[in-house]
Amino acid sequence: MRLLKLVKIVKLEDRLFKLGITSAQTRVYKQWLISLLILHILSCLTYMIASLHPDLDETWIGKRINKINAMSFASSYSFNSSNFYKYLNCLYFTLQYFTKVGYGDIDINMTAEYILVIFGMMIGAVCFSLVSGMVAAWINYDV
Numbered sequence: 483m484r485l486l487k488l489v490k491i492v493k494l495e496d497r498l499f500k501l502g503i504t505s506a507q508t509r510v511y512k513q514w515l516i517s518l519l520i521l522h523i524l525s526c527l528t529y530m531i532a533s534l535h536p537d538l539d540e541t542w543i544g545k546r547i548n549k550i551n552a553m554s555f556a557s558s559y560s561f562n563s564s565n566f567y568k569y570l571n572c573l574y575f576t577l578q579y580f581t582k583v584g585y586g587d588i589d590i591n592m593t594a595e596y597i598l599v600i601f602g603m604m605i606g607a608v609c610f611s612l613v614s615g616m617v618a619a620w621i622n623y624d625v
Contacts, residue, residue, distance in 0.1 A: 504620070506616065506619055506620040507620060509616050509620075510613065510616045510617055510620055513609070513612055513613050513616055514613065516609070517609045517613065520580075520605055520609065521573070521576060521577065521580055522573075524576045524580060524598070524602045524605070525569065525572040525573045525575075525576040526572070527598060528542075528572050528575060528576050528595075528598060528602075529543070529568060529569075529572045531592070531594045531595055531598055532544075532592075532595065535592060540591060540592070541591075541592060541595070542575065542588050542589060542590050542591075542595060543568075543571070545588070545589055546571055546575075546588055549587070575588050576602065579599045579602050579603055579606070580602050580603070580605070580606035580609075581606055581610075582603055582606060582607070
């Protein structure tokens with residue numbers, strides 16, 4: 483059974499090679515997809531941890547909503563907003579700590595949020611290192 487999967491993988495690599503895509507490129511693309519999946523999971527966990535808190539105003543989501551509503555003329559953003567805007571804000575916050583940019587516009591206060599952010603920073607550093615190494619190997623392979 484495992485040998486059949488191995489044969490399928492080899493055939494897939496042969497097809498990609500015929501298209502001009504090297505194995506180094508496929509590894510880089512695969513790592514990018516894995517990084518995006520990890521980013522999505524961390525975004526969902528970030529929202530889940532904040533939404534499980536009894537007082538949402540103490541979480542980063544509550545503070546973010548209050549800042550958005552203070553900056554806009556009409557307070558249109560709330561906890562009942564569409565899932566797209568909730569996910570967009572979670573993805574924005576997760577990208578900040580995953581890439582270690584940290585613009586400083588979102589504050590965290592809860593211990594669970596601190597633990598998740600530290601964990602996400604470590605995962606982000608590992609993913610960045612892997613992708614950087616694979617891109618360097620790809621460049622050296624092509625030269």
